[in-house]
Amino acid sequence: MGDTELELSPAQLEDLQKSPSVSSCASTTSSFSLPSSPSSGQRPPSSSSPSASEGLPASNPPLDVISEGVGELTLVIDPEVAKRACQEVLQKVKQLKGEGEVSEAETKHGLVNGTAAHADPADKEGGVAQPAKIHEEEEELHPGTVKSARRRQKNNSSKQSWLLRLFESKLFDISMAISYLYNSKEPGVQAYIGNRLFSFRNEDVDFYLPQLLNMYIHMDEDVGDAIKPYVVHRCRQSISFSLQCAWLLGAYSSDMHISTQRHSRGTKLRKVILSDELKPSSQRARREMPQPPPPPPPACPVPAHLSEHGLSPSKRTHQRSKSDATVSISLGSNLKRTASNPKVENSQDEELSSSSDSLEYEAGTPVRLTPQREFIKSLMGIGKRLATLPTKEQKTQRLISELSLLNHKLPARVWLPTAAFDHHVVRVPHTQAVVLNSKDKAPYLIYVEVLECENFETSNVPVRIPETRIRSTRSVENLPDCGITLDQRASSFSIVPNYDNDDEAWSVDDIGELQVELPEIHTNSCDNISQFSVDSITSQESKEPVFIAAGDIRRRLSEQLAHTPTTFKKDPEDPSAVALKEPWEEKVRRIREGSPYGHLPNWRLLSVIVKCGDDLRQELLAFQVLKQLQSIWEQERVPLWIKPYKILVISSDSGMIEPVVNAVSIHQVKKQSQLSLLDYFLQEHGNYTTEAFLTAQRNFVRSCAGYSLICYLLQVKDRHNGNILLDAEGHIIHIDFGFILSSSPRNLGFETSAFKLTTEFVDVMGGLDGDMFNYYKMLMLQGLIAARKHMEKVVQIVEIMQQGSHLPCFHGSSTIRNLKERFHMSLTEEQLQALVEQMVDGSMRSITTKLYDGFQYFTNGIM
């Protein structure tokens, strides 16, 4: 019976879900405070300043962020105490509810919270670290919140219980948590949610990390205080989370005035993270996270190493570990940092306190965050330097040479943050990198060879394999030869008369290898020629002359050239076209073949676009919205197709993008193929009736519908063909969300239509009267209805990011209102359908789309 009472009906739930934004929330929740009083035995609430009744500010000033950070370091957390604290929180909840139903509620709570909380201890580190946060929080929050909350609690117990029930229900998800955190003005609620964050899955919270951090930076202290423990806790757990936080904090603080920025909470937290004070405390590390054997201290005497290296195989590992240590310190632009003086060089980084630094080095373990930061820094450095070069060709050459230098420092404990799995970067196939099309900046695309591993923080960094793998085996063969002692060598003079003879021995090897490799490489194409070589060998024996027709040779030549898959021609002005057109699988295979690491089973190829000089915060926002809509459509089973691509914001003017594989821009398609889009589809996928074409067409329609809605909802502008990709399966993918919401390019008033729909697109869909076109419109309608249902989830993402932001997409005051209006909450489904019809019609007929394409053609040469 209690159960039924507890379960909230969907209607209620929706009510509650919306409530925060409906402004009634302020009053409803104002007195809600119960779970925020997790009093522990250590510090009873009564002891804290009783005078602070209303104003938290009164008690807050002494809490300095930096001093907190220091305090955290010294704080020794006893898991037992922490556990008790957790239980006490629950106790409080029970007491405050006071009713009989509480017992059920508690069990429920225990379940919801428990699933995560108890899962954590398995992941040992987390289990211990988590309670620590609760401690911290207690210390910070006690002075004001508990008291005031207590006082108010009685008046509104009925409303609270509703809210509490929601919070404790299974349906309370991260999206709601964020929403309440943002909208609630009540410190108690905020503190509760701050605590509650620990119970969500890491991946779920990670999605909202930009929102969390933006709130941390730009909203009032209470919100910040609620969020901080969670962030600190996660930073301790993970290097990659730490860096992610630091980057985002930096990026979202950048809009503040420079003087306030310096002292802002965000900047301070960023400093704490970057100073690596948030590393797992040393005892814990020793007890629970067995480190790989620490590399020898970087300052090891070099002569010893050199005189030994290369002489015996066992010394190789030693050498490697040395370079491992150096890499971790000196990766990137600071190549001159040598093993002997890491300290000197490191001191240039003003963010690292020298004391912790020297400690690190004495302990012999490299600074946790340094390798990755250096890696990213050197990638950005390359971008900056490329931007100064005038031509694409020079840029490409320079890029290749810079990357080849970078290769020297790999493998290292570095990774691509855009990847979905843990790995170490082992090599950058530098010749594959391309400079992307951009007028004055120099974004570039690199491919990165990685080795998948269990945990990049603890797994050993792979051993370097020299570029010329074939040769190294030869060197090994010779090792015993040179391992002989001096006496032996002296006595062995003239035993082997000629060293060069050995050379002959392997040259044979090499030839053998070449011949073995050949069939593998070209299995698919005709094998006439390898047959020929066989023929020529046999003919030698039989002495029968072999005759061939000249016509055959000529024919084979033209056939082979015709049979090679359609590739784009090399264009020095557009080097990326060829690289992007090559099918991903083929590229992976090709690079794997040429890589010394290719034989390893956990070898993977990743790619990333490095952007330097571009603000990716809007891209990140768009990614979040797309991702949200994608999951909404998935949840509502609407087959709309979109492809959100990952964005990594590193600062307000740099970042990385995960490239969409197997896709080229429609501009490139048209320029290279000189065909209409429909003809290109026919060329790539086959005739109208073939299954391949129909599949591609369906994909095209679904993606078109998806992106049409996106473009409408987000008001994505600057939609020329260079910004729309076409993948190998027929999907279109919109990229470049530089102009969304309230901003449009140069405010020329172009592109007034809802989205871009050209006749070419309609042609691919089979014309205006085709079934597919109707399907397209139907999909849009379904998509819009689904999106409308979950509008809050979408709007929330945007709304929070508006805080403190000077991004052009938030220009003006009506951004959010307009966004909400585009969901047309008030329309009936029939009216919505009419709206879709109208929008499609409008876009079709839109003269501005055509005009804009023409404009782009004239100004940027984009077709």
Place this chain on the structure above:
Amino acid sequence: MAQVEKKAGLLRRTSSSKKPLKEKVVLMYDEIFAKDDPAKSNPRFWDELFLMKVNLEYLEGKLESLDGDEVIKMKDNINSLFHHCVQALSEEHQIKVVNALQTLCALFRGVHQKNKSASGFDIINMLMGFDKAELRMKDLMESLDSLLCGDGSESLKSLCLKLLLCLVTVTDNISQNTILEYVMINSIFEAILQILSDVSSRGQHGYDAVVLLALLVNYRKYESVNPYIVKLSIVDDESTLDGMGMVVHKALTEYNRQYKEKEEENQGGFFSTLTSMVGSMFIADAEEKLSVQTNEAILLALYEAVHLNRNFITVLAQSHPEIDVAVTPTTPVPTTPTTPLGTTPPSMDMMNSPELPLDPNLQTSNLLITFLKYSSIVMQDTKDEHRLNSARLCLIILTCIAEDQYADAFLHDDNMNFRVNLHRMPMRHRKKAADKNIPSRPLVCAVLDLMVEFIVTHMMKDFPMDLYMRCVQIIHKLICYQKKCRVRLHYTWTDLWSALINLLKFLLSNETTLLAKHNIFHLALQVVNLFNMFITYGDTFLPTPSSYDELYYEIIRMHQVFDNLHCMVLRVSTNAGQWKEPASKVTHALVNVRAIINHFNPKIESYAAVNHISQLSEDQVLEVVRSNYDTLTLKLQDGLDQFERYSEQPKEAAFFKELVRSISLNVRKNVSLNTLSQDILLKEFSSIS
């Protein structure tokens, strides 16, 4: 130069005081060359000796002037001097170390100059005494090793290297330098590597270290196991190899830059052309001015690295910014006075900055590009022996590169495009190609261009047959790779085809003179076989179907040359004589070319007759070719895509012996200059101590 000045200074002093005034150190030398043990009268004799500034001329002169009997009497004292020198090397007093190093230098040189004919063992006996030689040399090498690897003064390290260079080059033929046996046993290889791996020490001593290594590798290379060869072949530490590459790169770049400067000087403006015209009336060969002395030592080092160490191949493609723009060294390295290029360690300031400089005008370059440019300069003029040797070595290095699979892979890498400005000889019948117009292409195009350039420019009376053979073989090796790996290179193959046909033409027209000296049939066979590669395997590596048509067009157009060649080889092979066999091989190789000519010529003639055209255009001929392939049958020849791998022994052994000898002489000449002018160094230490 410094020597002369010093002598002048001495002279002046003597002339002013009229009486020969002897330095204290000279008196002490005299004591050594007396029969008694100098330490007998003065127990602190040796301590004091190394505090004195060394007088190298005197010491060397004294050693030289000794005759056989005296030497034997002196032996104990000289042994003792050597012994104490070695001991002084581990002194704390750096001034003593410096003096000991210089004294050792003088000892090695003096003893050898005197005893040119003496066997190595006598020399060892004289310097160290047989019984103690092993121990002494072990101590010496260990001291040098620790000096080179230690944190001590850079000038001291430089002096150590000079001493080693001096020791290595005391004999003309390095393999006769028996003392080096001890250097083999007590290897300083690791010290050399360490110098190369460290950025700053590489900058200052890299050049000497690389030259020293190149020479040591050549010690009794063919007769015994040289540990330096073994060790060099297995080095896989990238920073070391890269360091070696940087040193070579820098030296070659410096050469290229100097050449360019001279070239620009020569062509600068009207006035200079006028003066050079006037000048050329007096100087026999204006070209002389352009020849900058080549640096064979560094080229040898490059060869050894490429040939012995396969990991080094990666270094070739390692990109660096081009250092063509003169980066003037602001402060010259104190220990190295300016000497003619080819021996001066180039200023290494570029190498000290590991970051690529940010200059948009700088083209990225790599060792291979620099080497190709260097080769293009060196190959221009092969008249004098040094340049001929350099050109030969360049081609040998290219042969090694062309054989290496990894090198081939990056040569043909479509993503690694470079503009390579090769130097082209100014010739009457062609204009100098504008530098800017060179397209950015895979590196192999530059190699092919270089080969074509060589083929076109060296058809002269004094025919460099050997170089031509290497050149054609390099092309063959590259094409074999392309065939195997099906690389379709977008190269203007017609350039190569016409160059090769012209070469055949030249061979034909100079048959009699050339046959007197060379086996021209061997070269002709190679050339014809290149055509056979294109004819029979063209489908595997030609870029387009029309390029195959163009091949036929070119053969048909120049059919006269092939006809004549066929006549010639037929004539020679029917006569009995030494050329019978090689000539008949060419006859067989020509089968397909002749089949093509015989097949298409009548077709073209009839086409012309039918259409009443006297002169067919290229397109019309191509049309005839295209439509008549099917009736043509070709014979598949054996082993077209097989080649003999390069091996140094035995074919090249003599060349390398001679080369090393000339390098030794050159290094010795220049090292003496350097070691003698250590005044600054001495000052440095005397002010410290």
